[in-house]
Amino acid sequence: MQHSDVVIVGAGPVGVLNALGLARTGLSVTLLDAEPAIGQAPRAMVYHWSVLEGIERLGLLEAAKRVGFTKQDYSWYVYATGEKIDLSVGVLEGLVPHPYNLHMGQHKLADIALQELGRFDNASVRFGTRVTGITQDDDGVTVTAEGAQGTEQLRASYLVGADGASSTVRKSQGLAFEGMTWPEVFVATNVRYDFEAHGYARSTLQIDPTYGAIIAKIDNTGLWRVTYAEHPDTPEDQMGDRIPQWYEKLLPGDEGYELDAYRPYRMHQRAASSMRAGRVLLAGDAAHATNPTGGLGLTSGLFDTFVLYDALAAVVKGTADESVLDRYAEERRRTFLEIASPRASANKQLLYHTSDPVRLEAELSKLRAMAADEDAQRTNFMFTKQLETAPLVQPVATV
Numbered sequence: 088m089q090h091s092d093v094v095i096v097g098a099g100p101v102g103v104l105n106a107l108g109l110a111r112t113g114l115s116v117t118l119l120d121a122e123p124a125i126g127q128a129p130r131a132m133v134y135h136w137s138v139l140e141g142i143e144r145l146g147l148l149e150a151a152k153r154v155g156f157t158k159q160d161y162s163w164y165v166y167a168t169g170e171k172i173d174l175s176v177g178v179l180e181g182l183v184p185h186p187y188n189l190h191m192g193q194h195k196l197a198d199i200a201l202q203e204l205g206r207f208d209n210a211s212v213r214f215g216t217r218v219t220g221i222t223q224d225d226d227g228v229t230v231t232a233e234g235a236q237g238t239e240q241l242r243a244s245y246l247v248g249a250d251g252a253s254s255t256v257r258k259s260q261g262l263a264f265e266g267m268t269w270p271e272v273f274v275a276t277n278v279r280y281d282f283e284a285h286g287y288a289r290s291t292l293q294i295d296p297t298y299g300a301i302i303a304k305i306d307n308t309g310l311w312r313v314t315y316a317e318h319p320d321t322p323e324d325q326m327g328d329r330i331p332q333w334y335e336k337l338l339p340g341d342e343g344y345e346l347d348a349y350r351p352y353r354m355h356q357r358a359a360s361s362m363r364a365g366r367v368l369l370a371g372d373a374a375h376a377t378n379p380t381g382g383l384g385l386t387s388g389l390f391d392t393f394v395l396y397d398a399l400a401a402v403v404k405g406t407a408d409e410s411v412l413d414r415y416a417e418e419r420r421r422t423f424l425e426i427a428s429p430r431a432s433a434n435k436q437l438l439y440h441t442s443d444p445v446r447l448e449a450e451l452s453k454l455r456a457m458a459a460d461e462d463a464q465r466t467n468f469m470f471t472k473q474l475e476t477a478p479l480v481q482p483v484a485t486v
């Protein structure tokens with residue numbers, strides 16, 4: 088039976104970056120994904136300034152900047168009145184190493200990391216391999232997986248479940264996914280349309296109880312993301328047909344557009360009852376899921392990754408006690424529940440559901456005051472740094 092130090096289930100961005108972090112420390116890593124290749128569905132595309140140091144530490148930042156682009160502009164846009172409240176990440180210049188956000192599709196980040204992972208003989212990557220069962224004993228974990236060759240078993244000292252919100256790994260360990268699911272469905276669309284020609288910031292947060300939306304530039308090829316909230320009763324097979332009606336309201340001009348891709352998503356605020364079960368650790372959406380308003384989902388998953396791979400490597404190499412894995416599990420879960428999830432819910436409320444004019448005006452007054460005060464903007468943009476966990480061990484030497 089094949090044995091690795093660590094098996095990682097799920098080659099989304101969290102799984103691939105964890106695999107790379109572990110491979111760089113010299114551990115043997117096997118990365119398994121059920122699908123034939125990295126998923127291409129429109130999902131995360133904003134990388135807040137605060138995660139760029141971690142991406143840099145994995146040696147991926149320069150490639151990411153070549154594939155995506157960096158930017159500082161932000162705008163809250165009040166759909167009903169046309170008011171724009173502009174902010175800039177530029178207020179962080181001189182305070183942080185990377186005072187800008189990076190935009191690119193999450194599959195591109197996973198691609199870049201996968202390419203880098205290919206340089207390591209101690210890493211093996213297998214797509215088309217679905218994990219169906221996990222058992223553990225005092226010495227390790229046994230993984231049952233199904234692929235083109237049929238059913239097989241693999242053995243590892245530790246396993247990371249990075250297999251997304253429906254995580255088989257989480258369920259296999261009897262861990263609950265506690266929280267709630269929102270009634271409405273978000274539809275994420277990728278479209279070629281020149282919003283910049285209409286004066287849109289490259290991250291526009293559009294406030295309206297009906298036409299609330301996230302409108303953001305994905306890359307330098309002219310692709311933009313428009314995400315809006317569909318009515319809960321809309322049948323899923325009608326969501327695609329309804330996109331032209333939505334675009335009539337959401338696209339500012341009447342010139343043509345080219346729809347590139349779309350996908351409806353159910354949204355949750357949920358966290359696993361624990362992010363550790365013995366030798367099994369959870370990371371990313373397998374551990375916690377949030378609605379995407381404000382881009383805090385993958386941000387949380389990346390901050391899991393940046394502390395998990397070093398902690399696991401230190402435990403396997405015998406330089407840290409297993410209790411560090413409990414600290415990982417507790418601290419990452421607490422950060423999600425106390426900081427990321429409430430902020431994402433508040434963002435969603437403001438963008439999509441503020442129909443009370445008094446409440447809206449109070450929120451807008453706060454935003455206007457922030458736009459006029461660089462210190463207040465700094466405090467605002469420093470928020471995502473609170474989602475980070477300080478290193479749990481001394482960084483493990485890379486090979």
Ligand SMILES: Cc1cc2nc3c(=O)[nH]c(=O)nc-3n(C[C@H](O)[C@H](O)[C@H](O)COP(=O)(O)OP(=O)(O)OC[C@H]3O[C@@H](n4cnc5c(N)ncnc54)[C@H](O)[C@@H]3O)c2cc1C
Binds near residue numbers: 386
């Ligand atoms: C519309 C939208 C926009 C978003 N925008 C942002 C954003 O801008 N910024 C941000 O931070 N977050 C954003 N998010 C959230 C972000 O997409 C997720 O947090 C992110 O995908 C989590 O990555 P992951 O690697 O944990 O899981 P996933 O990306 O879900 O990857 C899980 C992987 O596991 C594999 N898998 C599943 N089951 C098995 C199995 N049994 N065996 C083997 N493999 C398996 C899957 O094939 C998949 O490749 C957005 C989400 C949505 C829906």
